[in-house]
Amino acid sequence: MNTDYVYPYGQGGEWLKCALHTHSTVSDGTLSPTNLLRSYAESGFDVVAITDHWRLTEVPSTESLITLPSAELGFDLKYPAYPTQSGEFLVYGISDLPEDPGGNRANWQFNEEENWEARTFPDITTAMKWADSQGAVSYIAHPYWNELSIDDLLESQGFAGIEVFNGSAEVECGRGDSSTWWDVLLRNGRRPFGIGTDDQHYPLFELGLAWTMVNVRERTQAAVLDALRTGAAYFSHGPEIHEIVRDGDAVEIACSPARSVILHMEREYGVSVSVGRGGRRNGRILETSPDGLITRVRIEPNHPESIYRRVSVIDSAGHRAWSNPI
Numbered sequence: 026m027n028t029d030y031v032y033p034y035g036q037g038g039e040w041l042k043c044a045l046h047t048h049s050t051v052s053d054g055t056l057s058p059t060n061l062l063r064s065y066a067e068s069g070f071d072v073v074a075i076t077d078h079w080r081l082t083e084v085p086s087t088e089s090l091i092t093l094p095s096a097e098l099g100f101d102l103k104y105p106a107y108p109t110q111s112g113e114f115l116v117y118g119i120s121d122l123p124e125d126p127g128g129n130r131a132n133w134q135f136n137e138e139e140n141w142e143a144r145t146f147p148d149i150t151t152a153m154k155w156a157d158s159q160g161a162v163s164y165i166a167h168p169y170w171n172e173l174s175i176d177d178l179l180e181s182q183g184f185a186g187i188e189v190f191n192g193s194a195e196v197e198c199g200r201g202d203s204s205t206w207w208d209v210l211l212r213n214g215r216r217p218f219g220i221g222t223d224d225q226h227y228p229l230f231e232l233g234l235a236w237t238m239v240n241v242r243e244r245t246q247a248a249v250l251d252a253l254r255t256g257a258a259y260f261s262h263g264p265e266i267h268e269i270v271r272d273g274d275a276v277e278i279a280c281s282p283a284r285s286v287i288l289h290m291e292r293e294y295g296v297s298v299s300v301g302r303g304g305r306r307n308g309r310i311l312e313t314s315p316d317g318l319i320t321r322v323r324i325e326p327n328h329p330e331s332i333y334r335r336v337s338v339i340d341s342a343g344h345r346a347w348s349n350p351i
C-alpha cells in the first residue's frame with residue numbers, strides 16, 4: 026500500500042472540530058459568551074473562536090473546549106465594488122485591538138441598534154502586518170458575500186487563507202461559497218488555505234451549518250493556531266475526508282460515503298469520479314459503503330502538470346467537504 030500521505034494525513038494527530046466565526050452578545054450575536062460556548066460544546070465542537078466585531082471577547086478554555094482569542098476586523102478596499110465598502114478578516118490568537126487602525130473613517134460604522142462596530146485598516150497588507158505583530162493568524166472573511174475584488178487579494182500579502190465557505194451567507198443570500206476566489210488565487214501561484222464556518226449570530230438559524238477540522242498533536246490553543254497557520258485542516262458542511270494519498274500522479278482519497286469526489290485544478294483540468302450520474306469518470310472506485318456510495322477512490326488526472334490541486338467530496342445530500350491545496 027502506498028503511503029505518500031498528503032499533509033496533514035498520516036501524521037497520527039487528533040482531529041478537532043472548530044467553530045472559527047461566531048458572534049456573541051458582545052457584538053451582534055444573541056448568545057452570551059458563556060451560552061455560546063456551552064451550545065458549541067453540546068453540538069460536538071472542540072474549538073470555538075468568538076469573533077465579535079471589533080471586540081476581543083476573551084473566554085478561557087475549559088477541559089472540553091479550546092477557545093481562541095479572536096475578532097472580526099476590517100480593511101479599506103483599493104477596488105471597492107460600491108461606495109464606502111470595506112472588507113473583513115478573521116484574526117486568531119490576538120492579545121488586544123488597535124484603537125485607531127488607520128483606515129478611512131468614511132468606512133467606519135457604529136450600529137447601536139444591532140450592537141456592532143466596524144473600523145478599518147487602510148489595506149489588507151497593513152492589517153496583516155498588525156496581525157503578524159501579535160503573532161496571530163488571519164483569514165480573509167467571506168469574499169463572495171463582500172464582493173471582494175480579486176485584485177485586492179492578489180495585490181495583498183500576509184493572510185494564511187480565506188473563508189471559503191460561510192454558512193450564514195449561504196442560507197441568508199446564497200453567497201456562502203467563495204471557492205472561485207480561492208481557485209483564482211491558487212491559479213495565480215498563491216497558496217492560501219481555506220476554512221469553513223457558520224458565522225453564527227442566531228443559533229437556531231446558523232449554529233453548526235459548517236465547520237473546520239484541524240489536525241493537532243495536542244489539544245492546546247497553540248496547536249490549533251499552528252494548524253491554522255500551516256493548513257493542517259479541511260472544512261465541511263457534511264462529509265469527512267479521512268485520508269489523501271499520492272501515488273505518482275494519481276491521488277487516492279478515503280472519505281465518509283460520497284456520491285462524487287473531485288480533484289480540482291486550474292482551468293478546466295479538474296477531474297472527478299462519481300457513482301450514478303456524474304461527470305466522465307477519471308479513475309476508479311476502490312471501496313464503497315453498503316449502499317454503494319464512494320468511501321475510497323483513485324483519481325487519475327489527464328494533465329500531469331498542474332499549478333495547484335485540491336479535493337472536494339460531495340455526499341448524497343449535496344453537502345461538501347474541501348481539502349486544502351495538496
Ligand SMILES: [Zn+2]
Nearest residue numbers: 046048097224
Ligand atoms: Zn461575522
